[in-house]
Amino acid sequence: MEQPGVDLDASVGYLLKEASSALRAAMEEVLRPLGMTVTHYSCLELLAQRPGLSGSELARGAFVTRQSMNVLLRSLEDQGQVTRPAAAPVGKVLPTRLTDDGRALLAQASAAVRAVEVRMLSGLDEGERASALRLLRTMVRSLHDDARADGPPGG
Incomplete structure (x- = not known):
């Protein structure tokens, strides 16, 4: 039986990694x-x-x-x-x-x-650039907040 995987074309995480690498x-x-x-x-x-x-x-x-x-x-x-x-x-x-x-x-x-x-950023207008910044900050904050809420391992 085949394991369901991540659809790379629809994965925000994969796309962020690809953007980071580029x-x-x-x-x-x-x-x-x-x-x-x-x-x-x-x-x-x-x-x-x-x-x-x-x-x-x-x-x-x-x-x-x-x-x-x-x-x-x-x-x-x-x-x-x-x-x-x-x-x-x-x-x-x-x-x-x-x-x-x-x-x-x-x-x-x-x-x-x-x-x-x-x-x-050349393909984005000013509003899209502002939205991209806001969305990325929100994603980072969410991951940091989750990590803090989970606390240290074993604790």
């Missing part, structure tokens, strides 16, 4: 000439908007592991794009900040990424 590929394509990856860009963008984030906070914001973010941060420090104190001013947290070189690279990357987003 967006990431388009972003990687425009960031590559700048010597950047999406994670590299995300890290710099997060630091521009929230200076002083820790490696753990950056990892959560960029959707990568702490270990991956620590490797990236060491590389970005070596390249002069970010700076972190040698010792934590409080506790164990090493607050990270963009350097002038990091800001300059981010400006180029942000323009490239904005162009990808404009291209992605």
